[in-house]
Amino acid sequence: MNEVITLLQSHRSVRKFTDQTIPQTVLEELIKCGQAAATSSFIQACTVIQVEDKNKRKLLVDLAGGQPYVEHASRFLVFCADMNRHKLVCDMHNSKMEAGYTEQFITATVDVALFAQNVLTAAQSLGIEGVYIGGIRNNIAEVSDLLELPKLVYPVFGMCLGYPAQDPETKPRLPLSVVLKTDHYQDDNDTTAISEYDEQVREYYRSRTNGKKETAWSEKIADMLVKEARPHMNPYLKDRGFILK
Ligand SMILES: Cc1cc2nc3c(=O)[nH]c(=O)nc-3n(C[C@H](O)[C@H](O)[C@H](O)COP(=O)(O)O)c2cc1C
Known part of the structure; x- marks a missing residue:
């Protein structure tokens, strides 16, 4: 139909990368594409932590459940839902922020998802590929400590980005x-x-x-959904000041 549609419909996650570095200027353009996404009530609730420290990358491999591409990708980004800056802004105006609403949790999380998908799509338009890393929520408290996240900030997922060293097929989607x-x-x-x-x-x-x-799709889903789904998330989010009311 057109290049954008072809690009979107040819998405697939890539988990093997060459040694080529994504230049910082390119990375920053990608982040600007993320910032250009629509944002609920203009809240702009996404903060990205670019993880360059090699030791932190190694620790994140394990914290994400043993995903080696977290270390080997040219760039590893952690996308955080951030209501801390809104608290700072309320403080600037001597307003007492009413934090902890589930609605704020939803809007901030949606903002992050829209931002991140723009980053990935923009990257793919330049021949860079990647994969989301929800695995960081396996050990979300440790990841938060490692990245020194304050209250009202939580890491929604990570993203590996790099130049591809594999060319996987696209995965068929539901009818x-x-x-x-x-x-x-x-x-x-x-x-x-x-x-x-x-x-x-x-x-x-x-x-x-x-x-x-x-494995059929329905088998995979039925197998997955009989298991607990990161039950630590609820107490973690409450501890960080989200979903209190
Ligand atoms: C929020 C999110 C978290 C994900 N977390 C991981 C992950 O931790 N590790 C991984 O290898 N893939 C992860 N993925 C990639 C999915 O497995 C992948 O998108 C899905 O299987 C569809 O395959 P495709 O992206 O190749 O079309 C994640 C995707 C999303 C959207």
Whole structure:
């Protein structure tokens, strides 16, 4: 259709990178693209920590559950939802900030996601690739300490960026009928559509792993969702001043 649409539809995560460094000037342009994203009520609640310290990178590999690309990527960014600066601003005006609303948590987190996806898309437009690292939430308190995050700031995810040393296939997405509804929600035909989609995903894994893996999407999800999902997140967020009310 056009170059932007082709770029968006050819997204895939890349986890192997060459040694080539992304110049700081390029990185800063990417961050400006993140800043250009829409932002709820103009709150601008995203702060990015660029992790250059090699020891911190090594520690983050482990804190993210053993993901070596966190160390080897040219750049590793931690995207934080940040309501601390809003507290500073309220203090500037001698206003007492009403922090801790779940709504603020949602708006700040959404801001971060929009910002980060702009960064990744802009990077991809320059031939740089990457992968999000939600794994940093495995040990979110330790990550917060490592990066000296104050209260009202939490790391939503990391992102590895670099020049690609692999060229993976795109992963097939759910059929349009499952994700696009008209006028009202209905899921009458979704299980049939998902079963057909499962075959595509099996084929994707078969071709990617020389037949060693062939997990269907629904199997993967059903397997994942019977397990606990980072139960430490709720007390952590409360401790950091989020989702108190
Ligand atoms: C918020 C978020 C967190 C993610 N965390 C990780 C991660 O910790 N490690 C990883 O290898 N991939 C991670 N991913 C990448 C997803 O696994 C990947 O996007 C998904 O499987 C779809 O594959 P694709 O990006 O190649 O299309 C994450 C993606 C998102 C959006």
